[in-house]
Amino acid sequence: QDLLDDLKSELSGHFESFVLALFEHPRVYDAKECNSAISVGYFVISVILGCAYIVLYVFKRELERDIQADTSGDFKRLLTSLVTGSREEKPHADVELAKKEANELYKAGEKKLGTDEAVFNRILCLRSNAQLCETFAQYKAIAGKDIEKSIESEMSGYLEVGCLAIVKAVRNAPAYFAERLYKSMAGAGTKDNALIRTIISRSEVDMAAIKQEFNRMYGKTLASFVKGDTSGDYKKIILGIIGE
Structure with missing residues (x-):
């Protein structure tokens, strides 16, 4: 202390x-x-x-x-x-369940007037990553579009942001956090709270993968963005934590 x-x-x-x-x-x-x-x-x-x-x-x-x-x-x-911590952790997907729940999602959104948000909530927050990835694939086969497009057209505000974040993190968590880092530094000014939060939270989890995704998605290294948007000891410590 x-x-x-x-x-x-x-x-x-x-x-x-x-x-x-x-x-x-x-x-x-x-x-x-x-x-x-x-x-x-x-x-x-x-x-x-x-x-x-x-x-x-x-x-x-x-x-x-x-x-x-x-x-x-x-x-x-x-x-x-x-x-609540009730998300399943099953390593393998049940294809028949994925087909069933993809159809439920389609009926709750694209196929009806208005949106039954409770169905999206239940499935997105309960099923394991493997199960959701299969459900998203089945959804595209049914709806003819990715579930992200349906969420964007059916929802708005914080709920849209939340559901999209879950889908993106399930599909590719390093890419999701690479996007968060990019948005924290892109444009005028730096959103330092978001930058610090993401770097600290992911530094011992998947930072190497996040750096790879950042480079793939934006054509520049994460380090180059950090160097352009921070300075002094603050810049040095971030570069040290991300392994640069």
Whole structure:
């Protein structure tokens, strides 16, 4: 604790935030970020996905309470489903179940006036990654389009962002987080909270794969973006953590 106090007195800005975050266990850090991100709906989904759907063992009760207090409607139900930790972990897909649930998703969205969001919530938040990937393939065979296109046309706001994030993370988690890093640095200014959150959360998980996907998707290295959008010790520590 004395070391942390000394660091707080000696450091400042985004460099301080990054250094202090390194002293947290990655999963504890994720949980704390979830707890602080509820009021920022576009970020909280990324944080929850960064926890790889584990039960958020720190602040879980507070997180569930804040979701109830600070969100509403279908987005609240989506977040509640994600943090209950009830996602299946089956390594193999059941093709017949995938066909059945792909048809349910089609009937809940494209095939009816309005959208039955509860069906999307149940399937996206319950099924394993392997099962969902098969369901997405079956959905395309039925609907003639990727499920992302249907979500974009059938939903809006935080719910759309949340469902799209789940689909993207299920299909290719490193690509999803590469996109999050790109968006944190692209355009005017840097969204430092999102940048720090993603780097810290994924540094010991799949950073090498994220770097590969970043290069493939954007034609430039992650390091080159970091060098262009950060400076000083803040830049140096990020480059060190991502292995550059």
